[in-house]
């Protein structure tokens with residue numbers, strides 16, 4: 452399966468996830484079967500003005516490629532300059548955010564605000580594809596207001612300007628992160644498209660991804676929230692697509708990934724920030740485990756790397772003995 456010049460090994464992609472999708476998480480998702488990972492959205496102006504926080508977000512791990520680096524902005528020349536800089540940062544592809552509904556992004560004319568300004572989409576996609584030899588991808592929602600649907604127009608602009616793939620999230624910006632997902636709009640785009648279509652929105656488990664691909668005919672499926680605390684979902688989707696039985700990770704596998712995630716986060720961001728960042732990830736990893744609420748609370752009080760690993764070891768033991776009790780009782 453190809454996106455522009457990139458040959459991808461599979462059809463399942465990790466969505467951009469601001470606040471979660473950093474390099475440690477992306478490496479784990481790649482290892483567990485994501486064919487390509489997207490970075491959190493990065494400000495084109497931050498890149499242009501060499502903002503240090505922005506550059507921190509651009510630190511890519513050798514183990515995560517191929518990686519599509521997502522940029523946001525509303526100024527074609529800044530977006531083009533960012534695209535140029537991303538080649539040097541080691542990106543494999545560049546994605547343009549046209550779906551973010553956050554007011555602080557929308558009020559700058561970026562993210563989903565672009566869905567209301569098709570001439571600007573034309574200018575930005577033309578400028579970015581001109582500035583970079585890397586494949587350029589675009590991620591949209593179907594429109595801004597509840598009844599809007601501008602996918603057909605945007606697909607035509609993308610094709611005209613040499614965009615390599617279009618991700619469609621079948622909901623509108625005003626729906627935010629909830630609301631129903633329109634699969635028909637993705638299916639209709641796929642029917643017309645000459646570039647790969649990436650279907651996004653609402654995959655909760657492996658079987659959903661298979662149905663989503665079957666219904667829309669999309670080339671790829673992109674998974675966001677369901678990957679939080681659950682990088683195994685990519686392996687599971689691959690297995691389901693190949694007609695293989697679905698395999699749940701064992702307790703040992705779960706805890707080994709949690710510990711590696713903590714270690715990677717601390718190595719990248721330092722002890723204080725790394726440990727703090729892991730609280731939100733661990734809250735997701737703990738879903739479905741015994742006494743999750745107690746351990747979420749305990750983790751939130753931990754400040755040191757060593758303490759956090761000790762607590763995970765203790766929780767691991769508790770989960771193993773809880774599992775043995777369940778087996779004995781059945």
Ligand SMILES: Cc1cc2nc3c(=O)[nH]c(=O)nc-3n(C[C@H](O)[C@H](O)[C@H](O)COP(=O)(O)O)c2cc1C
Nearest residue numbers: 466467468469491492548620652653654674675676
């Ligand atoms: C916490 C969070 C952060 C997100 N950050 C971004 C982002 O930086 N760029 C983007 O295009 N979409 C972002 N999204 C939207 C997701 O990429 C995706 O389109 C959306 O969650 C729907 O897919 P899902 O149902 O598989 O989660 C974010 C979503 C969440 C929940």
